[in-house]
Amino acid sequence: MSIERVLAPLEAALPDLEALYVDLHQHPELSFAETRTAGILAARLERDGYEVHTGIGKTGVLGILRNGEGPVVMLRADxxxxxxxxxxxxSYASTARGTDAQGNDVPVMHACGHDMHATWLSGAAALLAASRDTWSGTVLAVFQxxxxxxxxxxxMVDDGLFDRAPKPDFVFGQHVTPGPAGWVLTRPGVIMAATDSLRITLHGRGGHGSRPETTVDPxxxxxxxxxxxxxxVSREIAATDSAVVTVGSLHAGTASNVIADDAVLEVNIRSxxxxxxxxxxxxxxxIVRGEAETAGAPAPPEIETIASFPVTRNDEIAVGDLAGAFRDHFGAERAMEAPLVTGSEDFGHFGTATGAPSVFWLVGGMDAQTVIGAMTEGRFERDIPSNHSPKFAPVLHPTLRTGVExxxxxxxxxxxxxSVG
Structure with missing residues (x-):
């Protein structure tokens, strides 16, 4: 079996994939509101001969391509x-707006590259469908x-993803990063951090700004x-360990001369x-409870977990085998070991739920010369926009090709x- 034979149609498919990417980028949708996106991706799977299931976990899409006896391989994109x-x-920047979970009207952007992830998987699913004479088994294409x-x-798992599809023998996923386009990076064991996001409501006692003695100022x-x-982190975590604590949001009050009743913080923890x-x-x-008590708060603080991601951990054997396959295909100058990433993913839930070995890797998406120059001159953190930045924009080529490959x-x-003749 020749990988080159399966990938041969990719060059001709790139204009279609570029058009798909631009369309998804111009029409981003917030979490669990991805109805247009899901519809487009489901239609492409149906076009390519997949058995398609939609509405899993509200807006998830599953494509199943059964092609004889053999392993079940799951490919996932968010x-x-x-x-x-x-x-x-x-020129194709998003001007879309949406409604967030709190009912607020907000701008919407694919600032983390999930439009690229979806395009990669759609392209790979099409190539695998067109080359069924070269392989046997089952491919699961999961758009999460x-x-x-x-x-x-x-x-998706709780909504019966694996009641509709056979449980996978292997689970694979990937993420675009601000690394040099064309690079592919993975590592054994933990590759991405766990995250816990907390919403903390601190209760005070409001009043007039001129009389703070009558209040408990939140x-x-x-x-x-x-x-x-x-x-x-600086005083309770050993220097040999690693963690990040960030207060990303703090809201309190409505006017300069009014002491509010409450303050709300959102805290993000990485480990x-x-x-x-x-x-x-x-x-x-x-700390939150102690500080509230010290301040004389009239009620205990409320601490709510609003998001939780597990560590993303690669199966040691499976990642070693796949890293070798990447080196064989891309060369050692493009396929290399990834650093630990403090970003987080919920990808690992699929492997945990099924017991299947899972592997997650990173694909560079920025102009290689620009990134390498910034790294060399110590300007990477300052000059190269990261995921979640309003300026994050992967270059289309060779990023599209690399992620499909x-x-x-x-x-x-x-x-x-x-046996293939």
């Missing part, structure tokens, strides 16, 4: 966008909603909490080790290969 106003300046909320994978309380939380994760989360709870190589590496 499809949701973010409440971010695009500032890339691209709600990754940004950390619950899309679980919702803004002052919130400021104390924010500063104290920064001591968790790689379960024990570290437990210690950090417990420390957040302890990685999925095809991964699938063919595990599917059975009858």
């Amino acid at each position: 499809i949701d966008a973010l409440p971010v106003e695009e500032k890339t300046g691209l 909603p709600g990754e940004e909320q950390g619950s899309g994978a679980a919702r 803004v002052v309380l919130a400021a104390s909490v924010v500063l104290k939380l920064q001591t968790i 790689f080790d379960p024990d570290v994760r437990d210690r950090v989360v417990a420390a957040v709870h302890r 990685t999925l095809v190589v991964a699938a063919l590496h595990r599917l059975s290969h009858p």
Whole structure:
């Protein structure tokens, strides 16, 4: 079996894939509202001969391509966008708006590259369908909603994803990054961090700004909490361990001369080790409650988990085999080991739910010369927009080709290969 034979139609397919990507980029949809996106992707799977199931976990799509006896290989892409106003300046930049989970009207952008992920999987699914004489087994193409909320994978599983499809023998996924376009990176064991996002409501007692002595000021309380939380990593986590605590949102008050009743913080925690994760989360709870008590808050704070992502952990054997296949196909100068990533994914839920070995990898998406120059000059963090930035914009080529190739190589590496003349 020749991978080159399966990939031969890719060059001719690139204009269609570019058009798909641009369309998805111009029409982003928030988590669990990806109805247009799901419809387009489902129609393409049907065109390519897949058995298609829609509405899984609300807006998820499953394509099943049965092609004789052999392993079941699952390929996954996430499809949701973010409440971010695009500032890339691209001719196809998003001007879309949507309604967030709190009912607010917000700008919407594919600031994390999920439009690229969906395009990659659609392209790979088409190539695998067109080359069924070269392999046998079953391909599952899963387009997952709600990754940004950390619950899309679980919702698909809980909604019967694997009642509709056979359980996979292998689960594969990938993510575009601000690395050099054409690079493919993975690593054994943990590759991405766990995340816990907490919404904290601090209760005060409001009043007139001229009479603070009659109040319990939640803004002052919130400021104390924010500063104290920064001591968790610096004073409670060993230097040999790793964690991040970020207060990403703080809202309180409506006017300069009014002391509010409440303040609301949203805190994001990143960790790689379960024990570290437990210690950090417990420390957040302890500090928030302690500061509220010290301030004389009239009621205990409310601490709500609004999102939780597990660590993304690659199966040691499967990732070693696949890394070798990537090196064989792309060359060692393009396929290499990834660094630990403090970003998070809910991809790992599929492998956990099925017991199947899973592998997740990264595909560079930025102009290679620009990125390498910024790295060399120590300007990478300053000059190269990261995922979730309003300026994050993968270059189309060779990013489109590379991501399709990685999925095809991964699938063919595990599917059975009858004798091909």
